[in-house]
Amino acid sequence: MALSILRRSPHTVNIPSRYLAQSCSGGARVPKTYFHTTPSRELIKPYLLADIGEGITECRVVQWFVKPGDRVSQFDPICEVQSDKASVEITSRYDGVIASIHHEADEMAEVGKPLLDIDIEDDSSSPSQAPTKSTAEEIVSDDMSTATASVAANTNMPNNLSNTNPELEAKNSGLIVPAVRSMLKQHKIDIKDIAGSGKGRRVTKEDVQRHLRSRNLALKPLSSKPAAWPGAPLEDEVVSLTPIETQMFKVMTRALSIPHFGYSHSVDVTSLISLCRNFNKQPGVSSEIHGDGVSKLTALPFVMKAISQAFLRHPRLNAHLNTETSPQNPQLIVKASHNFGIAVDTPNGLLVPVVKDIQNRSILSIAEEIKRLSTLAKEGSLTPLDMSGATFTVSNIGSIGGSVVHPILVSPTVGIVAVGKVEEVPVFSQHNKDVDPSIVKREKAVLSWSADHRVLDGASVARCAQLVARVLENIESIGIGLR
Structure with missing residues (x-):
């Protein structure tokens, strides 16, 4: 009788296989033809991790905002991923239900591979073709009750199917x-x-x-020996690299194949530093003329503008080396735009956002963009667009300390410069050759250059560096050549 009730039911009844197996072992067998499935009106679609920036092949999943079974709409946040350059929030492109998730938090996801699967509702189904939610629930509930009673009658099982804790x-x-x-x-x-x-x-x-x-407190023996420094580890530990450190490892490993040419020279920035100090004492004057945006001016925007001016005479330092198209016949792509990457020290590691079109910017405009990008970098809010397109790199290592460094090139650029700390030094000054020289105090900074020696010779780099020095040492002349 119970089986005939199931046979007449036009609706799908989902009964766990373990109960069907138990009912069959009790003597009464349920023919498989009596249980059927209805065609699904949902489409399971994989959601691929899209390309979020040039050169990025994988990202770390920081956190999920959804779980299997959640319903999402278009533009709803799904998860947050972290590349070596920026943190990006991924949003849904579909309306549907999350079917499954392919990666746990802290796992690496590859660009172009599925992040999760979404059940997308079939728009072809009309309301008249499907029962309402309440009616469908009543039908399934009635059929499940009947099926449960039938299986329990053949197996002496209790009607309550859930016997778990x-x-x-x-x-x-x-x-x-x-x-x-x-x-x-x-x-x-x-x-x-x-x-x-x-x-x-x-x-x-x-x-x-x-x-x-x-658990660690119970297993770890007590030690009377204090740590050498607060926060220092008491024992060896294995630490995984962060996504930024992992990308740095890959980039620096590739940099080993580039023969670096190094060049360092000391630049007198006394007049430049004096100009910055005068500006910072009277920020209101600049605000009246140029508007708000820069509250403190440093030497870095001047250095970047001086390099841009020098590149008008030495354009081959502002270029990309293309070895991928034909390794045996490489090409040097001289860039028209001066897009300088600036190294920013952040809590998550070194990031290099890009100040674009420096050749068309004023000193104050460059300073405003440096401030904006530095703030976003420290907040972890840089976008892939902020990190792409560098044609040259400037590292202001002097903001931390140090004078002479050896900066490392990052392909495909062919040049990089590191600006050292500004220091007061004694200098012999002789305005008249008939008078003994006097000792005066000057402010100097060391500029350390590295260039790809496969396409740039030392003389070309030295001439460009000396032109930059002359512009910075005669800072009042930089305004004459500005466009």
Whole structure:
């Protein structure tokens, strides 16, 4: 009788296979033809990680904003990914339901490969063709009750199909966030050993961290020897590289194939520093003329503008070396725009945003753009556009300290300069050859250049560097040549 009821039901009844197996083992067999499926009106579509910047092939998944079963609409945030250059929030391009997630938090995802799968609703189905939500729920509920009663009658099972522990079911459900699942897997912890404090006794990251602290305290022997310095490790530890450090490792490894030519020279920046100090004492004068935006002027915008002026005479230093098209016949692409990457020290590592079109910018415009990019870099909010298109690199290592450094080239650019710390030095001054020279105080900074010696010879680099020095030492002349 029960089987005939199931046979007459026009709707799909999903019964766990373990109960069907038990009913069959009890003597009564349920023919497979009595259970059928209806055509799905949903389309499972893989959501690919799009290209988020030139040269980026993989990203680290920082966090997920969704979980399997969540319904999303277009432009809803799905996850946050971190490349070696910037943090990007990925949004949905579809309306649908999250079917599955392919990566845990902190895992690396490849560009062009699926991040997750989305069930996209079939727009061809009309409301008249499908039952309403309440009607469908009533039909499925009635059929499931009938099917449950029939299986239980043949197996002497209780009508309640769920005989699991509610606490363990909540812990082991799919509602565990990816970050918690990743921590459990990394530290080889059984979720049953942790008491969840979240909603529905769900295990949270704080619960896992609390469990780790208690476990380490129990296993770690007491030591009376204090650390040499607050925060210094007491024992060896293995530390994984961050995405920025991983990319730096790859880029610097490739840089080993470039023969570097180094050139350093000392530049007298006394008049330049004096100009900056006078400007900073009277910022209101500049605001009246140029508007707000720059509250403090440094020497870096002047150095970048002087280099841009020198590149008008020595354009081959502002170029890309193309070896990919034909390794046996490389090409030097001389760039018309002067787009200078600036090295910014951030809590997450060294980032190099790009100030574009310096040849068409004023000193104040360059200073404003440096301020904007530096702020975004320290906040971790740079976009791929802010990081792309560099034709030359300027590193202001003097802001930390140090005079002479050996900057490393990053392909495909062919030149880089590092600006050292401005220092007061004694200099012999002789205005009249018939008078003994006097000693005066001057302010100087060392500029350290590196160039790709495969396409640039030392004389070309030295001439360009000396032209930059002459412009900076006669800073009042820079305004004459500005466009």
